[in-house]
Amino acid sequence: MTQICVENLCFSYDGTPLLEEVNFTVSEPGLVCILGPNGVGKTTLVKCMNRLLRPCSGTVAVDGQDVQQTPLIDLARRMAYVPNSMLSVFSMSVTDAVLLGRHPHSGWMTSDRDLVVTENVMRTMELEALADRNIRELSAGQNQRVMIARGLAQEPEILILDEPTSSLDVRYQMETMAFLRSYASERGIITIVVCHDLNITSAFADRIMMLSGGGVYADGPAGSVITEDNIREVYDVDSRVIDVEGRPHVILLPRKSNRKEGF
Amino acid sequence: MHVNEQETVADIGSLRNSYRRRIAVRAVFIASCAMVCLVVALYSATLGTYPISAGEVYDIIIKAIAGVDQSGSTAAHVVLQLRLPRILGAIICGASLAICGAAMQSMMKNPLADPYTMGISSGAGFGAALAIIFGFEIVAGTGIVLNAFIFAIVPAFVILFLSRIRKATPTMMILCGISLMYVFNAMTQLFMLVSSPDDLSSVYTWMVGSLSSVDWTDLVVITIVTVFGSVYVQYMANQLNLMCIGDDSAKTLGVNVDRQRLVILMVITLVAASVVSFTGIIGFIGLMAPHIVRTLMGADNRFLIPGSAVFGAVLLLLSDIIARTIVAPTMLPVGVVTACLGGPLFMYLILRNSKEVWS
Numbered sequence: 001m002t003q004i005c006v007e008n009l010c011f012s013y014d015g016t017p018l019l020e021e022v023n024f025t026v027s028e029p030g031l032v033c034i035l036g037p038n039g040v041g042k043t044t045l046v047k048c049m050n051r052l053l054r055p056c057s058g059t060v061a062v063d064g065q066d067v068q069q070t071p072l073i074d075l076a077r078r079m080a081y082v083p084n085s086m087l088s089v090f091s092m093s094v095t096d097a098v099l100l101g102r103h104p105h106s107g108w109m110t111s112d113r114d115l116v117v118t119e120n121v122m123r124t125m126e127l128e129a130l131a132d133r134n135i136r137e138l139s140a141g142q143n144q145r146v147m148i149a150r151g152l153a154q155e156p157e158i159l160i161l162d163e164p165t166s167s168l169d170v171r172y173q174m175e176t177m178a179f180l181r182s183y184a185s186e187r188g189i190i191t192i193v194v195c196h197d198l199n200i201t202s203a204f205a206d207r208i209m210m211l212s213g214g215g216v217y218a219d220g221p222a223g224s225v226i227t228e229d230n231i232r233e234v235y236d237v238d239s240r241v242i243d244v245e246g247r248p249h250v251i252l253l254p255r256k257s258n259r260k261e262g263f
Numbered sequence: 264m265h266v267n268e269q270e271t272v273a274d275i276g277s278l279r280n281s282y283r284r285r286i287a288v289r290a291v292f293i294a295s296c297a298m299v300c301l302v303v304a305l306y307s308a309t310l311g312t313y314p315i316s317a318g319e320v321y322d323i324i325i326k327a328i329a330g331v332d333q334s335g336s337t338a339a340h341v342v343l344q345l346r347l348p349r350i351l352g353a354i355i356c357g358a359s360l361a362i363c364g365a366a367m368q369s370m371m372k373n374p375l376a377d378p379y380t381m382g383i384s385s386g387a388g389f390g391a392a393l394a395i396i397f398g399f400e401i402v403a404g405t406g407i408v409l410n411a412f413i414f415a416i417v418p419a420f421v422i423l424f425l426s427r428i429r430k431a432t433p434t435m436m437i438l439c440g441i442s443l444m445y446v447f448n449a450m451t452q453l454f455m456l457v458s459s460p461d462d463l464s465s466v467y468t469w470m471v472g473s474l475s476s477v478d479w480t481d482l483v484v485i486t487i488v489t490v491f492g493s494v495y496v497q498y499m500a501n502q503l504n505l506m507c508i509g510d511d512s513a514k515t516l517g518v519n520v521d522r523q524r525l526v527i528l529m530v531i532t533l534v535a536a537s538v539v540s541f542t543g544i545i546g547f548i549g550l551m552a553p554h555i556v557r558t559l560m561g562a563d564n565r566f567l568i569p570g571s572a573v574f575g576a577v578l579l580l581l582s583d584i585i586a587r588t589i590v591a592p593t594m595l596p597v598g599v600v601t602a603c604l605g606g607p608l609f610m611y612l613i614l615r616n617s618k619e620v621w622s
Contacts, residue, residue, distance in 0.1 A: 047511075050515055051514070052511055052514055052515065071519075072514055072515075072517050072518065072519050073517035073518075074517075075515075075517070076515060076516050076517030077517070079515070080515065081511070081512075081515035083509070083511055083512060086508055086509060086512060087508070087509060088507050088508050088509075089372045089373065089374060089507055090368075090369070090374070090507055090557060090562035091557075091561070091562055092507070092508075092561075092562055092563075093561070095278065095282065096504075096561075096563060097508070100504065100505060100508065100512075100516060101516070103501055103505060103516045103517060103518075104516060104517040108498070108500075108501065108565075110282070112279060115278055115279045115282055116279070118278065119277075119278040119279070122278070131278065131281075132281075154516070
């Protein structure tokens with residue numbers, strides 16, 4: 001079973017420390033969500049995990065192998081990354097964009113298996129009707145679904161997504177998160193998602209990591225992480241957490257007058 | 264949305280079929296361009312002051328390939344020694360400039376990039392001006408060619424050196440190329456100020472680009488470099504596709520973008536510099552051919568590169584025919600024709616195409 005292990009990870013931009021001594025291990029397949037306020041380093045953390053950034057110190061290891069020492073192509077066969085959005089200077093059909101996800105596995109020519117996998121993930125992400133459309137003509141939400149399909153086409157053991165639902169409408173947000181959870185458990189893969197919506201995360205995550213102050217502030221199932229105290233500490237927001245179908249649901253409360261107003 | 268791995272293969276034939284069909288269409292396009300190229304080349308060999316029919320040209324070429332001695336025939340001399348090197352030169356140079364342009368645009372994620380983006384042309388121009396005006400030759404007896412070549416590859420090596428200090432992003436590469444271009448151009452212009460009118464005219468002629476001086480030995484060199492370069496670029500086509508969608512995406516799909524971009528830059532520079540050093544600065548083919556092919560058959564580099572190659576060859580061949588015949592017996596430099604013909608044609612294609620192919 002795949003395991004990803006982050007040890008003593010530190011990262012700073014131009015000398016300003018952002019992440020300090022981050023430690024965690026993910027060894028269970030499932031949907032792991034990373035939460036935290038803006039600028040806390042969620043994206044930086046996942047970029048250190050997939051070698052897009054080099055940490056100042058500390059290691060990220062997949063099955064004991066340091067990712068910084070792993071050739072990019074070997075890493076790409078095991079780990080996929082779905083960035084927040086994709087821009088292409090030149091036109092490209094949706095099919096071609098999803099097919100790019102097959103690059104780590106395929107040879108110079110596109111094989112039948114590549115096309116079968118592509119067709120499957122396009123159906124999964126409901127992209128068949130858009131197959132021949134130019135990706136530059138898509139809406140932000142459609143573009144995001146293309147990106148997720150590309151990540152799935154990579155058939156990774158570890159799938160990392162950076163705010164994959166930020167441009168999606170509520171229906172697709174719910175469906176995407178539900179899908180990612182079931183996909184992770186059916187395939188037995190680790191799916192790590194950077195999230196921003198507390199309730200969507202709480203409703204679907206198998207495990208939530210809440211970042212604050214350069215490290216992991218809380219880590220565990222939704223019930224233990226999404227609490228009124230944690231939300232006040234991390235986001236500086238008052239809330240009431242109620243139980244909806246066994247999952248915590250956050251109701252944000254307006255600030256009380258004894259707290260300082262505005263920014 | 265659900266995971267369903269149970270789909271039968273027959274069920275999912277549609278995407279596969281449409282994908283295979285599109286590939287077939289592209290292959291047909293490339294093949295027909297190649298055929299057109301062959302026909303135009305044969306026709307081009309019949310043009311000129313000495314009248315030779317297409318049938319004769321065909322006979323002469325077949326005999327030459329078979330190794331029959333034709334030294335007594337004037338027609339054979341005209342075709343084999345005067346016209347054929349020029350025609351083949353147009354094909355090879357057109358193809359290699361177009362390949363360099365296609366690769367450069369994809370790699371730099373920039374539709375304005377062409378083989379000369381890195382300052383290759385101004386470097387070559389500087390080297391040529393040194394040889395023409397001052398008679399300065401880096402290696403004695405090699406004339407303009409080696410001078411032009413060496414100065415053409417200077418910008419690429421400056422970028423290679425700078426990449427050790429900081430990461431060579433496309434923007435950094437282009438800005439670096441532009442600043443070197445200004446330096447080279449300024450010095451070339453300074454030389455031209457102090458040169459004699461005859462030298463000045465030679466420098467200008469060289470800078471417009473011409474195929475008239477290409478001979479069989481030049482052809483061998485250009486062909487070898489072009490074949491190696493295009494095979495490499497074609498091999499890298501999938502990686503070029505990934506470079507178009509951004510460095511983060513490309514890296515997480517297994518491409519070492521920073522290193523690969525430098526390697527491809529070096530290859531393109533060597534190919535473009537060797538063409539330029541023999542022909543001078545033939546403009547526009549490298550910018551235009553890939554764009555036209557992209558509007559016709561999409562941006563997938565696996566097909567864009569061979570497509571641009573055959574299309575670039577046809578374009579330069581046609582331009583050369585016009586350059587030779589429009590004010591015959593005077594021959595225009597082919598670079599004038601590519602620019603005069605290419606500009607309006609390019610603009611027409613951009614306006615005609617309602618769908619934007621690039622941003």
